[in-house]
Amino acid sequence: MRDNLGGAIWRLAIFLIVCAFGIFSMFAIFAQLRFQDEKTYNAQFVNVTGLEIGQFVRIAGVEVGKVKNITIQPDTTALVEFSADDSVVLTEGTRAVIRYSDLIGGRYLGLEEGAGGVKRVNPGGTIPLDRTSPALDLDSLIGGFRPLFRALNPDQVNALTGQLISAFQGQGDTINEFLTQTGALTNTLADRDQLIGDVITNLNTVLGSIGDQNTQFAKAVDSLSELMSSLAQRKGDISNAVAYANSAAGGVADLLAQARPAIKQTVVPQLDRAASIIVADKDYVDNLLTTLPNSYQMINRQGLYGDYFTFYLCDIVLKLNGKNGQPVYVKMAGQDSGRCTPR
Secondary structure, eight states, rough: OOHHHHHHHHHHHHHHHHHHHHHHHHHHHHTOOOOOOEEEEEEEEEETTTTOOOEEEEEEEEEEEEEEEEOOTTTEEEEEEEEETTTTOOOEEEEEEEESTTTTTTTEEEEEEEEOOOOOOOOTTTTTTTGEEEEOOOHHHHTTTTTHHHHHHHHHHHHHHHHHHHHHHTTTTHHHHHHHHHHHHHHHHHHTTTHHHHHHHHHHHHHHHHHHTTTHHHHHHHHHHHHHHHHHHHHHHHHHHHHHHHHHHHHHHHHHHHHHHIIIIIIIIHHHHHHHHHHHHHHHHHHHHHHHHHHHHHHHEEEEESOOOOOOOEEEEEEOOOGGOOOEEEEEEEEEGGGGGOO
């Protein structure tokens, strides 16, 4: 019996170790933890729209760190604090730029080697404004057309379209009405010359911003073209993936349909039985929920000295099921001295 008990304890210990390792691995992956040594630097930007704490820092597309903090300076500039791997070397020619990481507005901080000195920047150093570049603001680009959209009257546009269709269908008497609608629309646009001027001014500002970042814009267009080409080349793989996903969804649906009777016959009654037991012993459950916080506080105090717990072992007693369901207690270890002295 002791041999069986020892084997069960070993198997239980191995199972718990494997479970703990799996939980730690999942936590490390989903939390994107970085365990290598890191150094912290700063970069000063005029605009950090879209950049958030926790987003990646990349060099040539490789992740080397994360954005740690973003603060506003007294001169209304933004100071970005970021980390980089211990192997990364920043020089006086290093540039910091904010890039789009995806098509839905995500950003990342990119580090590039530009023209300048080769003297190494010490950890905690700051990349100045003349060596940083913000991301292109697409909201300003689209918002520049807003006054023009407001200048057009939807009713006039609809009426003009209707008259034009009637004229091309051979209804000659509508030509005069068509010209009347065209004149009215032209007068409306003439009355809105200030709005059109605002559109031109806004577009001039936006185009000036794009001109200042033409290299970045060209790279974005090239990257999008390469993405489309890659997708076109792999259209067969994508079609197969969609087909496989559809087949897998059908298989899961069939599996759930087959398992539903078994779940209904086994799981649901057991859940009802468990709920009935809890309701019948609600006083015990209520007392357990009441005392658990205090117990957890005691456990927390045990860990104040470090990432370990200090326990004093007095007895190890194993509870087994005996004949007719009666409990059998097996004392495996114990002592009656020190703190374990009977009182």
